[in-house]
Amino acid sequence: MPGGRLTHQDRRQIAEGLAQGHTYTEIARRLERPISTITREVTRNGGAGGYQADQAHQATESRARRRRPTPVPAAPAAPDAHGRDPEAVHELEERFTTLMINTGLPRMTARVVTCLYTTDSGSLTAAELVQRLQVSPASISKAIGELEQQELIRRERDPRRRRDRYVIDADAWFRGWMASARQNVMLADSARDGAEILGAATPAGIRLQDISQFFEHVGHAMLEAAAEWRQAYFARRTTDG
Numbered sequence: 001m002p003g004g005r006l007t008h009q010d011r012r013q014i015a016e017g018l019a020q021g022h023t024y025t026e027i028a029r030r031l032e033r034p035i036s037t038i039t040r041e042v043t044r045n046g047g048a049g050g051y052q053a054d055q056a057h058q059a060t061e062s063r064a065r066r067r068r069p070t071p072v073p074a075a076p077a078a079p080d081a082h083g084r085d086p087e088a089v090h091e092l093e094e095r096f097t098t099l100m101i102n103t104g105l106p107r108m109t110a111r112v113v114t115c116l117y118t119t120d121s122g123s124l125t126a127a128e129l130v131q132r133l134q135v136s137p138a139s140i141s142k143a144i145g146e147l148e149q150q151e152l153i154r155r156e157r158d159p160r161r162r163r164d165r166y167v168i169d170a171d172a173w174f175r176g177w178m179a180s181a182r183q184n185v186m187l188a189d190s191a192r193d194g195a196e197i198l199g200a201a202t203p204a205g206i207r208l209q210d211i212s213q214f215f216e217h218v219g220h221a222m223l224e225a226a227a228e229w230r231q232a233y234f235a236r237r238t239t240d241g
Contacts, residue, residue: 006033006037006041006060008053008054008057010031010033011041011053011054011056011057012053013027013030013031014027014031014038014041014042014051014053014056015051015052015053015056017030018042018048018051024038024039024042034091034094034095035095036091036094036095036098039094039095039098040094040098041056043098044056045059045060082120089118092118093114093115093118096114096117096118097110097111097113097114098110100113100114105146106143106146108133108135108139108140108142108143109142109143109146109147111133111143112129112133112140112143112144112147112166113147113152113153113168115129115132115133116153116166116167116168117168122167122168122169123156123165123166123167123168124165124166125158125161125163125164125165125166126140126141126144126163126164126166127163129144129166144166147166150176150179151172151175151176151178151179152168152172152173152175152176153166153167153168153172154166154167154169154172154175155167170233174226174229174230177222177226178222178223178226180222181219181220181222181223181226182219182223183219184215184216184218184219184222185215185216185219185220185223187211187215187219188211188212188213188214188215188216188219189212191208191209191211191212191215192208192209192212192216194208195208195209195212
């Protein structure tokens with residue numbers, strides 16, 4: 001039934017849908033399930049190209065037997081200050097995390113990004129991230145390092161608690177986009193140098209010259225698009241303010 005555990009028949013329909021080239025959204029609609037449920041199921045069991053219904057069902061049953069959970073009364077969900085539905089928020093977090101993973105972020109890094117984005121303050125300490133995500137401090141430290149390297153978050157010192165806070169704001173994707181654009185320009189320069197070394201008229205030189213022109217065009221287009229967005233963003237904030 002919709003909302004319960006996936007049955008063997010559900011998994012067979014997922015496999016049929018994947019074989020027919022259907023998207024996760026289409027499969028979820030047919031089964032009347034959340035998209036995140038289908039995404040987790042497929043990702044956990046071989047991905048879109050290797051998913052097999054029988055093996056997925058057996059693996060799930062095996063995991064359930066190993067866990068043997070001790071029944072514990074469910075704690076009531078903490079009331080949300082804005083009256084938000086906790087289940088809807090959880091589904092949003094799962095969906096957003098999956099999207100971040102699909103952009104190339106490791107799972108833990110994607111979870112940290114999602115946690116920061118869906119927190120009203122937009123900032124958390126490492127200890128708060130450990131508590132919210134129920135993972136080790138080392139996992140958080142590694143994810144934070146990756147996000148700082150990509151300039152998707154920034155670090156602020158909390159003078160009251162003498163701890164660093166990790167902040168995600170409206171400029172996060174701007175900074176990340178700019179870093180990617182600069183990398184494209186650097187690739188263009190390196191490919192251009194390579195074309196000169198290999199000889200502009202040689203097959204390898206021509207290939208690198210094409211690569212150089214591509215990355216130069218894309219890099220400058222990204223820089224221009226980001227600058228236009230930033231100008232429009234601040235103009236809108238000034239008007240709204």
